[in-house]
Amino acid sequence: MRPPSIRRALLFRCGIGVGVLLCFLSASIYLLVRQSSYREADRSITQTAALLANQVELGHGGVTFEWQEGLGTNEALILEGLFQFWDERTGHTTRSPALQAHDLPRFHGAQGSPLVKSIVLPNGDRGRAVGLQVLPFVLPEESERMRSRGELIDPKSLPHTLVVAGSIEPEHHTLARLRYALASGVLLALALGFTLIDHVIRISLRPIDKLAREMHERAEHQLDCSLSLPREMPAELTGLAQNFDSLLARVAITRHRERDFIRHAAHELRTPIAGLRATIELALSQARDATSYAGYLTTCRAAADELGGLVTRLSALARIGTSAAAPEVLEVLDPHLLVTECLSPFLSTIELRHIHAVIEPAAPDLRFIGERTLSRIILNNLLDNAACYTPDNAVIRIRCERAGSQVQIIVSNPAADLTEDPARLFEPLFRRDSPLHDTGTHLGIGLTLSLDAASAMGGTLHACKTAAGWIEFIFGLPGATA
Amino acid sequence: MRLLLIEDNAPLRAAIGQYLREADFIVDSATTGEEGLWAATETPYDAILLDLTLPKIDGMEILRRLRAKMNPVHILVISARDGLEDRLEALNAGADDYLVKPFALSEALARIRALLRRSYVRKSPLMQVADLQLDPIRRRVQRADRTIELTALEYRLLEYLLYRAGEVVSRTDIWERVFEDGSGGTSNSVDVYIGYLRKKLNAEGEPDLIQTRRGQGYMLEAPPP
Numbered sequence: 001m002r003p004p005s006i007r008r009a010l011l012f013r014c015g016i017g018v019g020v021l022l023c024f025l026s027a028s029i030y031l032l033v034r035q036s037s038y039r040e041a042d043r044s045i046t047q048t049a050a051l052l053a054n055q056v057e058l059g060h061g062g063v064t065f066e067w068q069e070g071l072g073t074n075e076a077l078i079l080e081g082l083f084q085f086w087d088e089r090t091g092h093t094t095r096s097p098a099l100q101a102h103d104l105p106r107f108h109g110a111q112g113s114p115l116v117k118s119i120v121l122p123n124g125d126r127g128r129a130v131g132l133q134v135l136p137f138v139l140p141e142e143s144e145r146m147r148s149r150g151e152l153i154d155p156k157s158l159p160h161t162l163v164v165a166g167s168i169e170p171e172h173h174t175l176a177r178l179r180y181a182l183a184s185g186v187l188l189a190l191a192l193g194f195t196l197i198d199h200v201i202r203i204s205l206r207p208i209d210k211l212a213r214e215m216h217e218r219a220e221h222q223l224d225c226s227l228s229l230p231r232e233m234p235a236e237l238t239g240l241a242q243n244f245d246s247l248l249a250r251v252a253i254t255r256h257r258e259r260d261f262i263r264h265a266a267h268e269l270r271t272p273i274a275g276l277r278a279t280i281e282l283a284l285s286q287a288r289d290a291t292s293y294a295g296y297l298t299t300c301r302a303a304a305d306e307l308g309g310l311v312t313r314l315s316a317l318a319r320i321g322t323s324a325a326a327p328e329v330l331e332v333l334d335p336h337l338l339v340t341e342c343l344s345p346f347l348s349t350i351e352l353r354h355i356h357a358v359i360e361p362a363a364p365d366l367r368f369i370g371e372r373t374l375s376r377i378i379l380n381n382l383l384d385n386a387a388c389y390t391p392d393n394a395v396i397r398i399r400c401e402r403a404g405s406q407v408q409i410i411v412s413n414p415a416a417d418l419t420e421d422p423a424r425l426f427e428p429l430f431r432r433d434s435p436l437h438d439t440g441t442h443l444g445i446g447l448t449l450s451l452d453a454a455s456a457m458g459g460t461l462h463a464c465k466t467a468a469g470w471i472e473f474i475f476g477l478p479g480a481t482a
Numbered sequence: 483m484r485l486l487l488i489e490d491n492a493p494l495r496a497a498i499g500q501y502l503r504e505a506d507f508i509v510d511s512a513t514t515g516e517e518g519l520w521a522a523t524e525t526p527y528d529a530i531l532l533d534l535t536l537p538k539i540d541g542m543e544i545l546r547r548l549r550a551k552m553n554p555v556h557i558l559v560i561s562a563r564d565g566l567e568d569r570l571e572a573l574n575a576g577a578d579d580y581l582v583k584p585f586a587l588s589e590a591l592a593r594i595r596a597l598l599r600r601s602y603v604r605k606s607p608l609m610q611v612a613d614l615q616l617d618p619i620r621r622r623v624q625r626a627d628r629t630i631e632l633t634a635l636e637y638r639l640l641e642y643l644l645y646r647a648g649e650v651v652s653r654t655d656i657w658e659r660v661f662e663d664g665s666g667g668t669s670n671s672v673d674v675y676i677g678y679l680r681k682k683l684n685a686e687g688e689p690d691l692i693q694t695r696r697g698q699g700y701m702l703e704a705p706p707p
Contacts, residue, residue, distance in 0.1 A: 271535075
């Protein structure tokens, strides 16, 4: 199946539009001309009918037709005209000479008004006919004569039907020629229109082709480089191109992050691998006793375990943005309760080091919207970090508070020795220092994972250092009401 | 020769340290940047193996601080950072060499030896004075086609004297660079081990190559013709 094409769609739709418009205009012109021709023909026969209607006269005890008495000035009209009178009382009919023995259709309008119809003339031509009812007129002398004779005749008792017809065959020939001319014009205009429209569409679509060509010709290493937008780029395409550029910029950031991730991962893997290799090389560098070999093997196993742990964490880091970034169930959570639950597993560890954990009182109706599991992962990570990096005999403070549209959980602890920018703590595989109680499990990806998890829930996670030398981790989620 | 190894990864630190010790170097280890900087500042070393990613003080910072104090010690950077910019940054900051992890211990050793040769303006790894020859790669000592068996300490002492052949080397220098616990002062042990070395090097009729300079130290040089 051919994919939809803008060019074809524009061509087809414009063609249809132009075609319909041309047909409509042609039909309008044709109908106007036909109407005008018919009107002219109708006026002519109506005028003839008016003349003839005035020539029915009551006299000598009956109806006489003046046109029969002397052809006079109307000779041409009378000899060539097609008209017929019917005496409605007797049914007697009088035809014009041109009709010879043929009849016209008999009809008339109501109450003396003319009625016009299209008819077929006796010779087979198409024609127009006007029919009307006429009453004979009476001259004053004739009225006197009828009074003197004592036989008054009411003209209304002698109604006649007059039908006057005229051929419109020439007009029909003209209309046929007009139809042909209009149809030819429409077809020609359509053909020309299609060609012109196609040309215009092709010119208009050239920037798209150019853009497509530029994208197609892009080398693999340029995939995330922004497009060079031509100056003549149409305004309609500028937005698309800019959005595409913006997409490329996001791709570039992602690729940069991926490269950073790979670089960090390679960096993190190199040191334990170097340790492993050095231990093996040392063991093989000369003949040694069994105890020495056992020692080296133990070291190798520990290094392999470390590598395994690192690879597990790297896998978790690589999965950021897929499963972790799509929280399935968002619910209203009580931050204070969550903190209390998450802190309890750490209490024994921190008590051993005489660290005091303080959860400050929070407003009872404080709630936020998040995913329970992800929120717990984040809090566990923050509390684990606090428990590991807080010096002995110090204090960890945790407070929950509303900040604008967010509800925040703030975990803080003394960190006088932290000299780096706190933002760097969220970089993948960044290690500030060996934690104070555990050197094996802190590989520098917990905070990175937590940051992504917070973002996935529409929240934030950041760190800052206070003037008093404390580090504060601020985890915020959209606030809710209890 | 006394080396300082600053590396936070325990297995790597242990393996490098032992390998170098087995190559008759005296190796001090530091696990953090802070410890390493203190050791490098307080003790004269012939070379330092310095990791860059370190807790407390970054390796690059150590490098800069040592060079800022005009410390001439040879520094071999061992790092997992393999980017050109990382190598350039370290070398421009004063590192003498750069080795990317993981590396062969033998390569690290060869590079250290090359640095040490550079210290004492030597081109060939084979060290020779008169008919005395020391091959640091095979760790073999010969004099007049006679192979001489030395203990590890005697070997280190001879190697150090050979590195500085033609120079008067003070007892303190020897004590600090050759003896495991060489921190501060002098010791009669230096004289004792010089004596042992003389016995093994000098066969009957062979001239003594180690000259004693009273109040100054010892000098290894070819006897005048």
